[in-house]
Amino acid sequence: MPSFDIASKVDMQEVDNAVNQTRKEVAQRYDFKGTHNEIELANEAITILAADDYKLKAIIDILIGKLIRRKVSSKCLDYGKTESASHNTVRQQISIVQGVDKEKGKEIVKQIKASKLKVQAQIMDDQVRVSGKKLDDLQTVIQLLKEKDFGLALQFINMRS
Numbered sequence: 001m002p003s004f005d006i007a008s009k010v011d012m013q014e015v016d017n018a019v020n021q022t023r024k025e026v027a028q029r030y031d032f033k034g035t036h037n038e039i040e041l042a043n044e045a046i047t048i049l050a051a052d053d054y055k056l057k058a059i060i061d062i063l064i065g066k067l068i069r070r071k072v073s074s075k076c077l078d079y080g081k082t083e084s085a086s087h088n089t090v091r092q093q094i095s096i097v098q099g100v101d102k103e104k105g106k107e108i109v110k111q112i113k114a115s116k117l118k119v120q121a122q123i124m125d126d127q128v129r130v131s132g133k134k135l136d137d138l139q140t141v142i143q144l145l146k147e148k149d150f151g152l153a154l155q156f157i158n159m160r161s
Contacts, residue, residue, distance in 0.1 A: 099126025
């Protein structure tokens with residue numbers, strides 16, 4: 001029986017490359033000269049330390065631009081609170097979300113069932129498996145899900161016929 005998986009995975013090597021490029025650009029830009037700014041990637045989280053809110057927003061904009069150029073969706077970023085740090089600086093933690101959690105999985109399954117197509121959807125750990133008798137039905141499900149925004153960067157993988 002044909003099937004495919006709906007997943008949300010992030011290429012961490014590309015994220016690392018984007019962080020390194022952002023670090024280099026911040027070091028070279030004139031508006032950041034003479035201020036203390038850091039960007040760090042550790043344990044699937046990016047920590048940004050900036051001199052003020054304006055510079056924090058500018059660093060995040062640079063980072064998002066670098067991620068998009070490397071084909072990493074900005075939907076995988078989960079922004080934490082902006083907090084004060086020492087020496088009048090601000091810090092923000094940005095988590096990198098991987099996998100489809102239970103709530104989003106239920107939402108995706110509900111959307112598939114509402115389409116009235118003859119397919120079955122089931123949640124398996126951090127992904128959703130969709131199977132059906134016709135390949136055309138599966139492709140219709142993919143198109144349906146691409147049109148909806150679930151707040152995740154969805155990939156449709158392991159297509160089997």
